[in-house]
Amino acid sequence: MYRKKFLGIFFIFLSLIIVILFSYFKFFGNNKSKIVHIENKEEVYNSNLIKDVEYSTKDKNNNEYFIRADEGEIDFSNPNIIFLKKVYAFIKLIDSREITIVSDFGKYNSENYDTIFSKNVKINYLDNKIAGEYLDFSLERNLMIISKEVSYSNLDNIMKADVIEINIKSKDTKIFMQDQKEKVILKSKN
Template identity: 50%
Template sequence: MKKKIFVKIILILSLIIISWFVYSKYFKEDENLLFKPLNPTTKNEGEAIYNSNIIKDINYSSKDLKGNEYILVAKKGEIDLDDSDIIFLTNVTAYIKLVKNSELIVINSDYGKYNTINYDTIFSKNVKIDYVDNIITGDYLDFSMMKNLLIISRNVVYKNLENTMRADVIELDTITKDTKIFMYNSSEQVNVTNIK
């Protein structure tokens, strides 16, 4: 009788061990597959999510009610994970085509931050504005299409055929061409050099 009980216990334990082995080998792995990404781009899941937000060769175009056109081109963009309306750009060129004067304003910079809803764009590092015979360079540019306003600041140099000017800030209304040039410190003066 003891021998029969002992054999039953061994059989039950063997059955439990075999069941656990089969479960862990086949079923537990399949369960984990349900939570893996279908087409991961990298082994690191964080990188896969990060890479999915990068866009190459960006081209945005928009027009206001007056017919002025704003075209934005960039080599690369990255969608902000906290706000999908914001795109961080690299190697940026913007074209502002004004209907009133048929003039083209070209803006170049290393980096940009573009709002896809209101088209506001912040340009940074090696900013250059080129329009007609004028070139303005600086470190930071804030452009608002709705306000028709360009504000360039930090190490600003304005050059035309006759003058070179250094200032802290230049504000330019893209429609009226009204320009404000000033220094942050009111005791400092804008430096103007005549080229001729």
């Protein structure tokens, strides 16, 4: 009789320990620490989420690139990739004026400084304003590709297109529609 009670209690405790260990490893076992280098400070994070992210760099041609976001999340599979929220970028190109870019989201590559901006992308350059839903900005390729519901305006004109490609170095620009049957819409403000 006592042996049956003892075995019953033993199996209950054993089951409880197994459930506790399983729960611990399920919820806490995959928590990896990450060392992040930001503004000459090293901090250890138990998560891949960082508040108030800032990066700045100069390329080999002395172009300056500054990016800031309210929040960043490091991709554990590729630590050079950081997913950003509420993004602001400032670009000062040599032999050119400043470019500012804002968007709801971004994907920044800290290795080559390429950045993809998405959702409510707004670009300001001199008196030119470009809005769209997607911007692929690459210092490495010297290229900006703005797409999805693109609108462009300056002091004199308003234009609607599907894609605007700008060579950052030469300033050569291509404006086109994805469907060749459709036409770019250009209206004068005057």
